[in-house]
Amino acid sequence: MCDDINGLLHDTFRNVEAELGHEEGLPEDAKRFFKLLEDGKQQLYLGCENFSKLSFTIWLFLFKSLHRLSNVAFSDLLVLIKEAFPFAQIPESFNKARNVIRDLGLDYEKIHTCPNDCMLFRKDNEKAENCSVCGTSRWKSIDGVSTNARHPADGQAWKNFDRLYPDFSKDPRNVRLGLSSDGFNSFRTMSISHSTWPVMLMNYNLSPWICLKIEYLMLSMIIPGPSSPVNDIDVYLQPLIDELNELWEPGIKTYDAKTNHTFQIRAALMWTVSDFSALAMLSGWSTKEKLACPSYNKLSHNLDPMHIESNICDTFLGTLLEIDGKSNDHLNSRYDLQEMRIRKELQPVEDSNGNISLAQSSFSMKSEQKRLFCSVLKNVKLPKRCASNISDRVHMKEMKILGYKSHDAHFIMHYLPQVAIRKVFPKNVSLTLIRLGNFFRSICSKVIRPRDLEKLESEIGEITSNLEMMFHPTFLDRMLYFPIHLVNEIKLGGPIHLRWMYFIERSLCNLKALVRNRSCPEASIAEGYLVEECPIFCSR
Structure with a gap:
């Protein structure tokens, strides 16, 4: 394998070579040029003719790019090669290898901006401490030790x-x-x-x-x-x-x-x-x-938020789409209203012929609304590995959503209510369900600010009260009340993403793959x- 490293360097630093004879001393670009020129001539190891130190580093970066290695994996690979061949002239870590690539001109420039978007700190303002328009400092102020929760x-x-x-x-x-x-x-x-x-x-x-x-x-x-x-x-x-x-x-x-x-x-x-x-x-x-x-x-x-979200998602989808065996809006639930002497307008009415009629609840959907609701989930496009193919779980003919996994329920509860229910429910119903999805998304954050916990605690209390007013008592099982305790769980144990079952479920998949006998x-x-x-x- 023969690489024209010298030609690459001369093309990259053509202007530097032209200016070397006109200036006293060596500018920074010239120093980088001669350093790379030296690396390009240095053998990877004694007697190696196929690679120089520079060319091998470039090929390693190409390997990283083609196979999408993470920075950590790339660093581990360099350490392994260095331990196996200690005499090889290779970078010791990803950062040192990246500096070589930067010296070739393959770099980017960071430009600070005013927090209020007034100006860029560049040219004459490159070293300014404050915005020339509004006077705001370009630096973030840190007051004391952070009280945010990141770990148990x-x-x-x-x-x-x-x-x-x-x-x-x-x-x-x-x-x-x-x-x-x-x-x-x-x-x-x-x-x-x-x-x-x-x-x-x-x-x-x-x-x-x-x-x-x-x-x-x-x-x-x-x-x-x-x-x-x-x-x-x-x-x-x-x-x-x-x-x-x-x-x-x-x-x-x-x-x-x-x-x-x-x-x-x-x-x-x-x-x-x-x-x-x-x-x-x-x-x-x-x-x-x-x-x-x-x-x-x-x-x-x-x-466990995973099973709480999954059970609540099952209850909502089963009731809203009236899926047999999963809906909590049925004849017996209406008789419960009659026995409890509440919501007279929703209680079953029996005519002279013995036929029983049920009034529509505020969360009931017509066939056109169910079809619209299902079509949103059917046609949703998700990022790769964000969730499984939810569209395969949507049955448009029967207007049902079945067979989804816990992680799918997690994604549905966090992101899809804002899209799927906005146009099919009354404002009070859709707003409550959207607020519930926002609550779950907030408590699953990797960093929790203490001042947000008080707001979330008040928020889930209001959401639960609204659910009690909209849905029947049979709908409100224990899982609907568990979210009330999740905020206090964060106060006690830190972020809940370090104390849920998702990582255990993933590890079980690995254990299944080990079964040979x-x-x-x-x-x-x-x-x-x-x-x-x-x-x-x-x-x-």
């Missing part, structure tokens, strides 16, 4: 734990864990009834952008199928509980590579994350009676997990 450490539960156990919290190396468990069918087919229950631990000592990545989740144990452990799950959890007790006190002697000393590491289980069925098994508390709410009973369990699915998962865990563990 910003929550009140973490801080209360520190006050209760100062001996534990004074050593930042002590680990704080979350526990999650959920059942799944390991055979990828619904024709076989099989429920495998992995139990996973999450390490919340890590940064918020990596603590829930699949490679940092710890598969602590697998409860085998074919049936769910139900109330006997405490029997299977005994080995894990023993290990957690040992980690809590006295701890385990561990080697610290940074200080080159051993120390006694401890761990604490902060909370559990699971859906409602798993909560009933893990806590032993009934989730089907009037005292089912874990917030009311002060259980150390996180309400269908006669022993759990053993197959355990063996495959160790094979994947070994290189990850050794590379960090």
Whole structure:
């Protein structure tokens, strides 16, 4: 492979070469030119004729672009090559490689602008501190330490734990864990009834952008199928509980590579994350009676927004589209109104022939409105990997939406109500549903400002009251009231995107892919997990 690097450099710095003889000293462009010229002549390693140091760096960037490698993946690739071939003259990181490309002229310029869009800080105003039009400073002012919530450490539960156990919290190396468990069918087919229950631990000592990545989740144990452990799950959890007790006190002697000393590491289980069925098994508390709410009973369990959104989405779509078996607007719900002596205009009316007629509710849709509602979801174009193909779940002939996943419900609740319901419902109904979608989108933010929590708490109270006035009592099950507690959950545990089931559901898909021996699915998962865990563990 022969690259005309010298020709590339001379074409790029043609003006610099022409001016070298007319100026004293070397300008910055000339310094970059000679540095690149030197790199272009330097062999990648002794005896290499195909690549120079510069040409190999350019080819690496081409490889990154063609295969869409992230900056982190590219840096890891450079580190791996450097460790395998320490004598090779290659950049040590992505930033150093990018500086080489910038020296070739492939760069961009950042231009500051006035916060009020009055002017650009360029030319004569390039070094100005304030806008020449309105006088506003070009710099952001930071008043004290940020109080925004970005991590569970910003929550009140973490801080209360520190006050209760100062001996534990004074050593930042002590680990704080979350526990999650959920059942799944390991055979990828619904024709076989099989429920495998992995139990996973999450390490919340890590940064918020990596603590829930699949490679940092710890598969602590697998409860085998074919049936769910139900109330006997405490029997299977005994080995894990023993290990957690040992980690809590006295701890385990561990080697610290940074200080080159051993120390006694401890761990604490902060909370559990699971859906409602798993909560009933893990806590032993009934989730089907009037005292089912874990917030009311002060259980150390996180309400899962994923299942809350999914259940609310099912209830709304089933009722609004009058899907058989999923609608809460039926004859029995109207008789409930009659028994409760409320909303007389919606109560069933029986004529002299025994025929029963029902008045339309404020949220009822005609066939044309249902068709318009479904057509919006049918024709929606979504960014790649943002959600599954929702249009495949919309059945225009029957005017139904069926078979969507939890992540689809998450996307529908956050973004589609503003589009789909605006023209098919009265203003009071559409505005309430839009406000509910905005509420879910706000609480799922990665950064939460404390002043927004009070507004959200008041907002969800008003939304719930409006839902009570519009829909029938049968519509308002426990899931419709759980969002009221989500704001307080953020105050206690920090952002909810670090305490929901979406990442666990994704990890279950990976575990399903490890099943090679269908006669022993759990053993197959355990063996495959160790094979994947070994290189990850050794590379960090």
